[in-house]
Amino acid sequence: MDRSQRKLDHIRHALATAEIGTNSFDDVSFVPNSLPNIGYEQTRLDTEFASFRLPSPLIINAMTGGAEATTQINQKLAIIARERQLAMAVGSQMAALRDPSVAASYQIVRKENPRGIVWANVGAEATVEQAQAAVEMLAADGLQIHLNVMQELLMPEGDRDFSGYLERIQRIQESVDVPVIVKEVGFGMAKETMLKLTAAGIKSIDVGGRGGTNFAKVENKRSAHPLSMFEDWGFTTVESLLEADRDIHAQASVMATGGARHGLDVIKAVCLGASAVGVAGALLRVVHAHPIEECLAEVDGWHHQIRVAMTALGLVQLADGVNTPLLITGKTAERARLRGRA
Ligand code: FNR
Numbered sequence: 001m002d003r004s005q006r007k008l009d010h011i012r013h014a015l016a017t018a019e020i021g022t023n024s025f026d027d028v029s030f031v032p033n034s035l036p037n038i039g040y041e042q043t044r045l046d047t048e049f050a051s052f053r054l055p056s057p058l059i060i061n062a063m064t065g066g067a068e069a070t071t072q073i074n075q076k077l078a079i080i081a082r083e084r085q086l087a088m089a090v091g092s093q094m095a096a097l098r099d100p101s102v103a104a105s106y107q108i109v110r111k112e113n114p115r116g117i118v119w120a121n122v123g124a125e126a127t128v129e130q131a132q133a134a135v136e137m138l139a140a141d142g143l144q145i146h147l148n149v150m151q152e153l154l155m156p157e158g159d160r161d162f163s164g165y166l167e168r169i170q171r172i173q174e175s176v177d178v179p180v181i182v183k184e185v186g187f188g189m190a191k192e193t194m195l196k197l198t199a200a201g202i203k204s205i206d207v208g209g210r211g212g213t214n215f216a217k218v219e220n221k222r223s224a225h226p227l228s229m230f231e232d233w234g235f236t237t238v239e240s241l242l243e244a245d246r247d248i249h250a251q252a253s254v255m256a257t258g259g260a261r262h263g264l265d266v267i268k269a270v271c272l273g274a275s276a277v278g279v280a281g282a283l284l285r286v287v288h289a290h291p292i293e294e295c296l297a298e299v300d301g302w303h304h305q306i307r308v309a310m311t312a313l314g315l316v317q318l319a320d321g322v323n324t325p326l327l328i329t330g331k332t333a334e335r336a337r338l339r340g341r342a
Helices: 003-017 070-084 094-098 104-112 128-138 149-154 165-175 191-199 215-222 237-243 263-271 281-289 292-313 318-323 330-338
Strands: 028-030 047-049 052-054 058-060 087-089 118-123 142-147 180-184 204-206 253-257 276-279 326-328
Touching (some): 003 070, 003 094, 003 215, 003 281, 028 263, 028 292, 058 070, 070 087, 070 104, 070 281, 087 142, 094 118, 094 128, 104 128, 128 142, 128 165, 149 215, 165 180, 237 253, 237 263, 263 276, 263 292, 263 318, 276 281, 292 318, 326 330
Parallel strands (some): 118 142, 142 180, 204 253
Antiparallel strands (some): 028 326, 047 052
């Protein structure tokens, strides 16, 4: 399978299989506060994650690059990132590391947004040299290393050997001179995994949970022998955030991605301990179908929704969200109880 064709398949199937109905965020609700004692104008969206001071908690998370047709998507995403001061990650650069002729489809992101925060992205199979080259390709400010074991296993041409990942991640972390963020791609993360990462020196984790883009479904669409029984594999985003308890927060900053549909989901993730919230599928759908002005209006809408929720909860800063009481119900509560986290 041609890599650039795979990139286009991923976009097509991510758009077609998106889980835009209910998800784990619907199991989370707030205790109303009728006397918040603040005004909307006082609310602030700035946050800190992975030692980056960010004007917004929204992160345009890793999606694409590696094929001619992905250049336009990355260009549009980069314009949104620039105009709304959002940090942005590019899709896996493994394709460009093997075939430099496709590097421009990633570099467009830096070209459009020379002063913005841009994160490079590689898989945990990358060598130290490849990780460094990925950062250099974009003059990136940070490096994401993605973990996607189940996706690879379901991908017809995917990797089958996952040994040595933690050692390689540690070596990359020790040798690149930008912050390293280890992320899941939508199967969520257990505390046990996070502890292994922090023990290896990782200080920034994106729990990347189930509930939005489902790469088991995406790969099953591409496969002649789909394994549909794996489509519910993993932890949801809310379950993963509950896994990131005090022990984890003492050692790492945590962000969440997976199924954020609007600003209310973002503030829920923040109150569950996320310092920033990644968005992929929801933005891809907007970028795919709408001109840039409408994409910017969508981001403005999310920012407004976050500030409406902050006002109603009496939160001036996002960092205060961790002290907000939450009600967790349904399957999320049941599963969290089994893990001793409710
Ligand atoms: C992704 N994602 C992803 N992640 C990564 O680390 N490297 C990659 O190359 C890609 N590629 C990719 C392609 C497409 C089309 C999508 C939609 C997503 C995963 C992404 O960053 C995110 O973790 C998941 O999509 C979950 O977030 P959403 O989509 O539910 O908001």
